[in-house]
Amino acid sequence: MLAKQNAVVELLRISPVADELTALFTKAGQSLFLVGGSVRDALLGRLGNDLDFTTDARPDQVMRLVSGWADAVWDIGIEFGTVGLTKNGATCEITTFRADAYDGVTRNPEVRFGDSITDDLKRRDFTVNAMAVNLATKQFVDPYGGMDGLAARVMDTPAAPEESFGDDPLRMMRAARFVSQLGFTAAPRVVEAMTAMAEQIERITPERIQVELSKLLCGAHPRAGVELMVDSGLAQHVLPEVPAMRLEIDEHHQHKDVYQHSLVVLEQAIDLEESAEPDLVLRLAALLHDIGKPDTRRHIPGGGVSFHHHEVVGAKMVRKRLRALRYSKEIIENVADLVFLHLRFHGYGKGEWTDSAVRRYVTDAGPLLDRLNKLVRADCTTRNRRKAQALQRSYDDLEARISRIAAEEDLARVRPDLDGNEIMRLLGIPAGPLVGKAWKFLKDLRLDRGPLDHDDAVAELFAWARTQGLGPYPADGQQVADDAEQVDDHDPDDQAG
Template sequence: MTAQQAAQQAAQETAQRNAVVELVRIAPIADELAARFAAAGHQLYLVGGSVRDALLGRLSSDLDFTTDARPQQIMELVKGWADAIWDTGIAFGTVGAARRGTTVEITTFRADSYDRVTRNPEVQFGDSLEADLVRRDFSVNAMAVDLASKTFVDPYGGMQALAQRLLDTPATPEESFADDPLRMMRAARFASQLGFTLAPRVRTAMTEMAGEITRITAERVQMEISKLLCGAQPRLGIELLVESGIAEHVLPELPAMRLEIDEHHQHKDVYQHSLVVLEQAIDLEEPDESPDLVLRIAALLHDIGKPRTRRFTPGGGVSFHHHEVVGAKMARKRLRELRYSKEIVEDVANLVYLHLRFHGYGKGEWTDSAVRRYVTDAGDLLPRLNKLVRADCTTRNKRKAAALQRSYDDLEERIARLAEEEDLAKVRPDLDGNEIMKILGIPPGPMVGKAWQHLKELRLDNGPMAHEDAVAALLSWAKAQGLGAPEA
């Protein structure tokens, strides 16, 4: 062993000891639980993500354990100790419990087999910790702490992989991904969340087995995409999905944006541009708030309509007319197929549809009416739209970039001024439905809605109207519609 190798080994052993000490310090509940299991003659290990996160200094209040005890024995051991117990996962050997604000999941050693048609295992309980660990997704999640002896258990090199920030598999990646193809997307997610790189053999297996992801339900895929996008470095995960070919099956619109650059370089690489916009949108999020999934999806997908709308023009130019309209439809279709909620689907589609609107603002030529319409059309999405539009500036021309930011600063100042004057967030006609019916002498029905919409358009064009002016405008409109004079 060289001096360098010896130093590395010593450093790893120190990190292991420190991790055990930290786990015991942070999670005294683990000690309590271990004592109960030991008294009953059973082993108990802290395992998986809990150990990994402790080594990374980010242990949460959710702890995972594994044991040789069978599920019913686990239930008996936590009775009288836990504040709450649930057995929804007991068919898979898992019992959940909570005590003093900490949630624990305790799972019997597993030695499952897979049909390799679905990702659902045939549950088999095992008797060996090593056999349990080898079936886990990545070696950084296949480490354990023996809570009885306070010793570190790492049969598959998880500590070294963690030190190298490397994702590798305990078994061969081909075996691991054949058992559960969703692990390929988890690899991309961990790249985003933890900044890890993939072992060459893992990257190769992902590329060769990309089509296996079609065995996974849309709901599961959606969950992994969402977690990936909400990670600290989602670009890393997205690039893995695209480069491995997995994106062709789950988000084909992404690789489709890798348009060939025309010889005159009249347009950017849309895919790379979208990744930069995503990163810049993230930079605009509030630092003390949770990741904004809607904003991040919209930033990633805002230009997905460009491949379908690309047209080459005489002289070597290129255009993407109405790509925002096409893109909104494409985003809506893809997100529905991924089983996103109706709210997320509509919010993202509307942001994609609206993201070009600002570019008509120029140097401030919009009238107040146009500003009102911009705000009204955006509605509750206005703060996100502001961020998306600012993030969409990726030009390397510093003068042009500065001019765009000044223009948006000016627009936001005008929005703020008009909002203060007119309460733009609550733009309504100057007459409500009851007043319209009373003035026109008509019953509830479609005509009331048409009158209301007409008055709203006037409100957007002209700002607030005096009551008598609104009444006059309503009567003028009613006359044009052929409505008779109201009864006296």
Template sequence: MNELAVQRNAVIELMRISPVADQLAARFAAAGHRLYLVGGSVRDALLGRLSPDLDFTTDARPDQVLAVVAGWADAVWDVGIAFGTVGVTKDGSQLEITTFRADSYDQVSRNPEVTFGDSIDGDLLRRDFTCNAMAIELPSKSFVDPHGGLDAVRLKVLDTPATPQESFSDDPLRMLRAARFVSQLGFEPAPRVVEAMTSMAGEIRRITAERVQAELSKLLTGAHPRLGLELLVDTGLADHVLPEVPGMRLAIDEHHQHKDVYQHSLTVLDQAIGLERKEDPDAEPDLVLRLAALLHDIGKPATRKFEDGGGVSFHHHEVVGAKMARKRLRELKYSKEIVEQVSQLVFLHLRFHGYGKGEWTDSAVRRYVTDAGPLLSRLHKLVRADCTTRNKRKAAALQRTYDDLEARIDRIAAAEDLAKVRPDLDGNEIMKLLGLPPGPLVGQAWKFLKELRLDRGPLEHDEAVAELRRWAAEQGIAGPDQGTPG
């Protein structure tokens, strides 16, 4: 199929699913303004990734855009109007309409000094990558591609309309966006883009942590996160935004061999994603699992110790790694929930290796489940993904052992409802039996009974009461009918 046919088919298909674009174009034309479908909407149509969310650009100024959509749009929002963007919803589609831009940047922060432009060519020149610098003029539906964006999409090459140095100097966030598009689209960056990213990596420090985090999250939840991460590490960008990852590239001593921790971690990430997709091919990407897989061994460099005889140990690297993961994710402004979930998975990822050939007691199995809590399904995937040995016999043995652990969890859970492990007596019963008011002593008694429940499984009510009274006597706490200890 020739180039014109590809363009025409993409445009026809996009318009077929988005009739609101024709309606909007008619309103702009009637008001004497030009309108173009632009950027990611066009790129995704060419890639067969159709979406009801569309981006437009126009010569109309923001107040004129508001006048054009008044009475037609189902809803309008103007939070981006200072940057020339008006948001619109219509018939289930979300539209963003932005006035032609000719921004300049202050070269200190990434904040643009907004200047509105007058031509589509000028607008496309200021866009981040050529694959996003294509437009469809409406209502004529003619294709506008002054920077070879169609070829970039066809060849899966990531390049910039202006020079990469100009583009990244204007907005260093674009360097992270390059890695994100590599992950999401599987594109390969042009050599000049890689060169500019490498020489300008330090400029990323101008970007806020919130914006960095947003791009990293999109990268990690893309289809090819390993490619995006490798680009960040190879160009030196990761040294500034996620230094623990390149920090795992440990020099291997010829007398003390161990796995390359960096490459191992990328392989664990790949395998975790494979397990995620195997469980549910249509599920949304699991950011928590992917972060945990990437960061599970970041404590190894700080804990590496060369042993006599050529061995290498990483004692307590899961403890150190959990603290490091928590610190880094907080600095990147991740939510408290994500920080705690990822750091807990890093902390627990090594626990299974004490299972041996099934030596754990039922109490140990209960504790494994209880400590994992709602993260248990993710922990299962992380532990299985962490097996990267090339020894097929060893790998199969590890997987069989974990199969056995999961089967034991299922058996015990069926009998005891492990998801809701609670003491056999609740707080009200504890207070009544011991004559205590609400306070720390009740919490201590509750914790004692929970530990007992984990160790011995469910207790009969009378047995739980007897154990509580025994514990209370040891603590010098008298029940309501036992007088005051002398």
């Protein structure tokens, strides 16, 4: 552990921003500490360009000290004692020592500035975030055992967890988030406090909860974070559809443990991610793809269980829950669409789909196709090796067919063979709902039969128009189409004469 302390000191010694800030504050007679997540991440070898500092200087003093030195300064958080700045590509936040008091109703403290680094560290959320380095003396400050917690990879609180969570219930979500991000476990007393106080999370706004949930799901170990939320009862107040998937299983009506299955699907979907950036939409869809099963479970006489239309019910539940958590409309619709479509592949069988069915699969998925393919692959959790291999071959075959048809027909932009303007001209109708119906008919035809040549598309349009009571139109649309093209070729001035 001494080696890790020395690593932090060495890092600070060669950091121009830290050195320059230290000189500014020391000259003014003020102390300056690197603190919190910055110290934790330095010890874990993952320190970035965002640095957190704390000081005994009051906010107005901090503003005077950094103005003219920093590349940019902002005071958005100054009422809470925080001044932000950038310097040489580093983003820094400098916060005055705090000794806050909480009202026990909201998570908003009565801000009080303090004079002690020890008291400031005690009010922080977890011991691994309650370490500091005195930048002037290079002294390591760890009054609450943060280094021990880091070595044991355990999340604990500086104060009693009941006090910490009572001050700010969002810290319970942060515990689960750090379990996911850092791969740590929560101390037993932390889990006990979370279990006893889970309902207090309802004091927190949905927006704040959503931010922590998203960070949890985008962490390196989201399954562990979700399990902590569920086991402590926190998920019952944040994402109740997830613990609801823990369905009872009896010896006569056996089925997979839907909750455990969903956690495995989440892990397998993550393994399929191709970008270094986590895919929040895919991860949400993987976790929630089966949330419609509890509401659609039916016992089959003689044994067995069915979950008919759980994808339809699940998509509705996703929209409702993600709206409550204040996710963006785009995220809500994308996740709901993936949940709705995730069973579509299972009609593929051994390749019985026609090219028309493949086109519809691609068109219905739209820009979500790549994510849908990943979700479908991740949804295979059978322990039957032969069945799993057969499913993988089917996935491979479908993706190969999609690639072939896409190369031939530009599936990413499937549109009717005639556009709206040509439909209006050929049928002699104005813009309106009827044009939309004709456009949809031609698009469905395009999906069923692939690209049509122009004459065949016109003939099909006329045939459809006759079924709608329009016309009369000739059975062979060629002459009318030619006439329309000839009219278009005339000079407008000639027609005016």
